[in-house]
Amino acid sequence: MIELIIIFILGSIIGSFLNVCIYRLPQKISLVFPSSFCPSCKEKIPTWSNIPIIGFFMVKGKCRACSSKISKRYPFVEILSGILTVVSFMHFGLGVSFFIYSLFIYFLIVIAFIDLKTHLIYNKVLFTLLAAGISTQLFSPFITWEEGLLGFVAGGLSMFLISLLGKVLFKKESLGMGDVKLAAVAGFFTGWVNVLVALYLGFVLAFVTIIIYNKFQKTQIRNDHIPLGPFLALGLILFLFWGDQILQFYLSIVL
Numbered sequence: 001m002i003e004l005i006i007i008f009i010l011g012s013i014i015g016s017f018l019n020v021c022i023y024r025l026p027q028k029i030s031l032v033f034p035s036s037f038c039p040s041c042k043e044k045i046p047t048w049s050n051i052p053i054i055g056f057f058m059v060k061g062k063c064r065a066c067s068s069k070i071s072k073r074y075p076f077v078e079i080l081s082g083i084l085t086v087v088s089f090m091h092f093g094l095g096v097s098f099f100i101y102s103l104f105i106y107f108l109i110v111i112a113f114i115d116l117k118t119h120l121i122y123n124k125v126l127f128t129l130l131a132a133g134i135s136t137q138l139f140s141p142f143i144t145w146e147e148g149l150l151g152f153v154a155g156g157l158s159m160f161l162i163s164l165l166g167k168v169l170f171k172k173e174s175l176g177m178g179d180v181k182l183a184a185v186a187g188f189f190t191g192w193v194n195v196l197v198a199l200y201l202g203f204v205l206a207f208v209t210i211i212i213y214n215k216f217q218k219t220q221i222r223n224d225h226i227p228l229g230p231f232l233a234l235g236l237i238l239f240l241f242w243g244d245q246i247l248q249f250y251l252s253i254v255l
């Protein structure tokens, strides 16, 4: 139990760095300099209130200098990152898979939240993730090369074909090249079967969300206006840990 708590804390500390990435990457601010500051008044944030999760509640979700609200995204990402690190540890045990797939998840969190905010998936982030995957694979393989390369091609190609289909159906760009590249890079980590099913799951989640959202909101969102990245990320993470259960559930409905 104590090891799970330590892993949760480590995960939430990493989560607080992911928050920095989510905020700074789109604004092209360095990830290390300057140290944390309030987005509204630019006042430096004292180290103690930077403590993951607890810090947010200690300052009651407000900047101490200008009392502007701090986004709930901060504690959310920290808690999410803590929980997923624990799940990853329980799933893989201590080893290279735990290391590389936790890293994969951290990147997916950053990609999802930046996409949610800016509708962009940054090449820089994707290439760094791919480079981390390839260099880990060289020294301590976590997947066979065939599986990884096949996954890369299958993920990228299927998403590219879907984007072509979307172009024909909606008569305009409905899927960005960012989604195509994300699918390819993710495929390298998961292999081809997993990436295809995870992407399918992501699409299902996106469509269900649009339907529910449109039912309850006055302003309708159209299919071509939602960022797909967060759903793909969610599909990939769900399938990484609960793929077998999801497949069994799905087959039990279909068959």
Ligand SMILES: [Zn+2]
Residues within 6 Å of the ligand: 038, 039, 040, 041, 042, 043, 063, 064, 065, 066, 067, 068
């Ligand atoms: Zn402030």
